[in-house]
Amino acid sequence: MFDFLDKYDVLGAFWTTIQLTLFAAIGSLIWGTVLAAMRVSPVPLMRWFGTIYVNVFRNIPLTVIIVFASLGLADTFGVTMGVADDFDALAFRLAVLGLIIYHSAFVCESLRAGINTVPMGQAEAARAIGLNFTQVLTMIVLPQAFRAVIGPLTNVLIALAKNTTVAAAIGVAESAALMKDMIENEAQLVLISLIFAFGFVVLTLPTGLLLGWLGKRLAVKR
Template sequence: MTDLPDLGAYDLPAAFGVTLRLAVYSAAGSLVWGTVLAGLRVGPVPSMRAFAAVYVTVLRNTPLTVIIVAASLGFHQTLGVTLGGETAKQAGFRLAVLGLAAYTATFVCESLRAGINSVPAGQAEAARALGMSFTQVLGLVVLPQAFRAMIAPLATVLMSLTKNTSVAAAIGVGEAALLMKEMIENESHAVFAVFAVFAFGFVCLTLPMGLLAGWVGRRVAVRR
């Protein structure tokens, strides 16, 4: 019979707390930046459309680990950027949030762009006929419907983000994946039990999000 790990010797709540904070802050940043990118991709300015298209294409096809490590090595160690963090630990956390948000925003952008394309073109044309600017049409008419139509895909993106926070361990951020690595090294007799504990922890973080998104999606679904 496999021995159980000594869970009392490790601060699991603190590790999952860091994971949750990474997910929440990165989700907020990615939703804002992803919405901006989606607006640029459907906007009337060719240079802005090109910038957004290149950004999305490049970052979507770059491994997240590369982005996180590049943020740490490039911004922090080479350029000395700390994003206001007084210690290396704080700087690492904030740079991990930056990398996660920059990466996840590309998937938010593409989900929103699909939602924007699902809005009947006649609505935007009617709004423009009333004298509304592109920004007003996008913000007041198109995006509210796009968000409502894309709640389920956006929830999937944010659930993936929660699991992707484990990549932050690559730059020493003390979240759940880094603690799991430490526990595997110290509790080699109970490897599968350690895996089960952390799998259960991530399920507890992501499952409520999926259930909530399903409920909200049904409540605000756009009726065609």
């Protein structure tokens, strides 16, 4: 019943999915943290930029962002992301970029909610002893904010892992692209769908359970 699987690199496709998730998660966390800092910054221009960014990219479909990254950045503007001739590598990097652009907006909002849980008196006390905004944010506020929003950030990570399937739209050879090819070539629609659904459960369920446990362990006691 599973003989047809020998013709396809299912594990390789899921490995590409894992790589997409990992690189995009790291990038989204970094850029989302910067955006969150902008949104609570005392500088009006930075607050304006952060607000506009989140409200714009959070409401644009991910498919549109990734297709624009491919057709707009690569084809129209000639952005090669350091790989001019390797189509697979270019598509992979553009997909990671699109995932970061989209999911960093959700990371930002999760972190901003965490920042709002930190008592204002702590920041005021830190400023009273001479710390500047950056020091207060990085030393006092963000460590507590991250601990408070591990649960929401876990949901963003799981959504990111599932949204990597959109990368198939620009030719990234990840799991969704392989599933499409297998369904087109094999008369095993239900079985193929179940195999890939199980693969995503294996990919996301342990992550959710681990980070959920971690969130409870590190929760800030109020």
